[in-house]
Amino acid sequence: MSRKRMTAHVESKPFWKCEERTSGTDGTDVVTYILDCIGILLNALILVLIFKKHCGPRVSLVLIRGMITCYLLTSAVNFLDHIYPYRLQTQNYHFNRLLCLFWDSRFFYWIFNVMGGLFLAIFAVDRLFCLAQLDLYRVTVPEYRLTSYVIFAVVASLLFSLPLLLSVNLNNDQCDCAPIQINIPFLSVIFAHVYLWFALLLVFQGGLLVFISVQLISWKLKRISTHLSWRTADDLNSLTLKQPADATISLRGRARTLDGDRTCDDKRRNWNSASFCILPLTLSYVLTSVYDSTYQFLSAVGLTTYIINSVEQRLGEMLIVVHFTAVPLIICLYIPSLRVYLWLRLKSAFKKKAGSTVP
Numbered sequence: 524m525s526r527k528r529m530t531a532h533v534e535s536k537p538f539w540k541c542e543e544r545t546s547g548t549d550g551t552d553v554v555t556y557i558l559d560c561i562g563i564l565l566n567a568l569i570l571v572l573i574f575k576k577h578c579g580p581r582v583s584l585v586l587i588r589g590m591i592t593c594y595l596l597t598s599a600v601n602f603l604d605h606i607y608p609y610r611l612q613t614q615n616y617h618f619n620r621l622l623c624l625f626w627d628s629r630f631f632y633w634i635f636n637v638m639g640g641l642f643l644a645i646f647a648v649d650r651l652f653c654l655a656q657l658d659l660y661r662v663t664v665p666e667y668r669l670t671s672y673v674i675f676a677v678v679a680s681l682l683f684s685l686p687l688l689l690s691v692n693l694n695n696d697q698c699d700c701a702p703i704q705i706n707i708p709f710l711s712v713i714f715a716h717v718y719l720w721f722a723l724l725l726v727f728q729g730g731l732l733v734f735i736s737v738q739l740i741s742w743k744l745k746r747i748s749t750h751l752s753w754r755t756a757d758d759l760n761s762l763t764l765k766q767p768a769d770a771t772i773s774l775r776g777r778a779r780t781l782d783g784d785r786t787c788d789d790k791r792r793n794w795n796s797a798s799f800c801i802l803p804l805t806l807s808y809v810l811t812s813v814y815d816s817t818y819q820f821l822s823a824v825g826l827t828t829y830i831i832n833s834v835e836q837r838l839g840e841m842l843i844v845v846h847f848t849a850v851p852l853i854i855c856l857y858i859p860s861l862r863v864y865l866w867l868r869l870k871s872a873f874k875k876k877a878g879s880t881v882p
Contacts, residue, residue: 537705537713538822539690539829551837555844556605562598562848566591569851572764572861579762580653582669586646587854589673593639594847600632601844610697623698628687637724638680639847640808644728645672647735647801654742654754654798683724686716714823721820725812732805739799759797763860800857804850811846815839 570591576584604626611622625631649672652661663671689709691698705713738747747753793799818839822829830836855861 537710538825539831542830542832551834551841552605555837555841558841558844558848559598559602559605562844563595563602565848565851566595566598569855569861570595572864575764576762576860580758582649582672583646583759584762585669586642586649586672589676590639590642590646591851591854593635593642594850597632597635597639597847600635604629604632619697620693623693624688624691627698628691630684630687633687634680634684636843636847637683638676640724640728641676641679643804643808644731645676647732647805650759650798650801651735651738653758655738656752656754683720686712689713717819717823721816725816729809729812732801732808736802736805739801743794743799757796757798760859762797762858764864795857797858800853803853807846807849807853811842814842
């Protein structure tokens with residue numbers, strides 16, 4: 524009797540539960556499947572092209588590669604989870620427990636998703652520091668700047684995702700979708716995780732991206748304060764798909780990018796300039812993240828219940844899939860060399876198709 528009372532004191536009901544899927548595939552599932560497939564193809568294509576790039580700001584290039592890689596992995600994990608929603612069982616007891624912990628908690632999905640968002644935020648901050656020439660305010664030296672960025676993104680996403688393992692109801696080598704009761708210390712960690720997720724990944728990171736977007740718009744409209752020495756040209760436009768043959772030409776082109784004569788200023792600072800990809804990326808990130816993050820936050824404060832597999836939860840998941848499907852499209856449209864390369868390829872393909880149909 525005393526043991527039951529002790530258990531009641533150390534366990535409590537969670538703020539989430541599972542809903543068994545009684546119906547078949549609905550419209551939300553179909554749209555999510557399609558977006559997953561498109562996301563894998565687009566992210567893989569843009570990632571291959573991005574890895575061919577050599578010239579331009581190295582830090583920004585690596586951050587874009589990291590962001591696209593993370594969203595490609597997120598798309599792949601989400602696709603595998605949808606096409607095979609059944610639980611894997613092997614003869615190995617410990618391997619089954621690891622599968623329950625890391626797969627049923629969707630650990631890999633969220634860690635890559637969070638890491639992609641962090642790479643996006645770091646990329647936006649680095650672009651602001653480059654364009655506004657705020658090198659004096661950087662906290663890292665140039666030699667270790669890129670390494671610091673990558674380590675921060677990996678470690679932060681790991682810390683954000685690890686508490687998800689506590690949400691799995693582990694019973695020997697099997698696990699249920701959601702526990703009926705959960706230890707209060709574990710539940711406290713999960714509550715703190717939801718609050719930090721909402722405060723840092725949505726409010727702070729989203730607000731930071733919006734602030735940087737406003738600064739870029741002010742730069743475009745030439746409304747920056749006179750005491751700020753912003754660059755007159757966007758050096759991210761110098762990204763090319765292959766290394767220039769003449770190093771002298773490359774250096775001259777880079778010098779022109781950094782200095783920017785008055786005739787090229789307007790062309791290099793158009794709304795479709797490479798650094799302005801931050802604007803639609805910010806819009807996509809905020810609009811697609813706000814639903815699911817707010818749903819979890821409201822559930823944690825007791826205003827509703829987060830129901831896994833419900834229409835509301837799957838709608839939030841679909842919106843997140845929209846984001847990492849839109850990211851490669853935005854990168855392609857805003858980086859000039861990618862845009863021109865794909866346009867020429869499409870134009871050539873249409874010409875060949877038209878030529879083959881002519882008798």
